[in-house]
Amino acid sequence: MKQHRFSERLVELRRAQNLSQYSLAEQLGFTRGQIANYEQGTREPDYATLIKLADFFAVSVDHLLGRVTPTSVKDYKEQGTKPVIESEYAQLVHELVQRHDLQALLEEARHLSHESVQRVIRYIRLVEKTNDQK
Secondary structure (H helix, E strand, O other), X not given: OOHHHHHHHHHHHHHHOOOOHHHHHHHHOOOHHHHHHHHHOOOOOOHHHHHHHHHHHOOOXXXXXXXXXXXXXXXXXXXXXXXXXXXXXXXXXXXXXXXXXXXXXXXXXXXXXXXXXXXXXXXXXXXXXXXXXX
């Protein structure tokens, strides 16, 4: 394995989400030093860490290790288009992976018409508003 590919991918993914080493470390339960060592290629992650990073960034472990070559965020910027997964979408994917209730909600809603989805959204906002007033 080319270790520098992992370190490059980690830097790229972290920067694409506008995260500092400190904030990424905090969200994952690591130290900033661990993140810095991974990014500098002076330390290799274990399997559990690779999986945790892949889940957080909503990518495969193969992607983290440089075994696949998708278009990079840099390529998107050069073309003047936006990356497929921007930070807010990556966060949504991360939450979906973690929360089975959201997965069930999405599964139930995926076959609804646009109008029905809009009604569900209005209902959710009404429930949120009601909860905020309590």
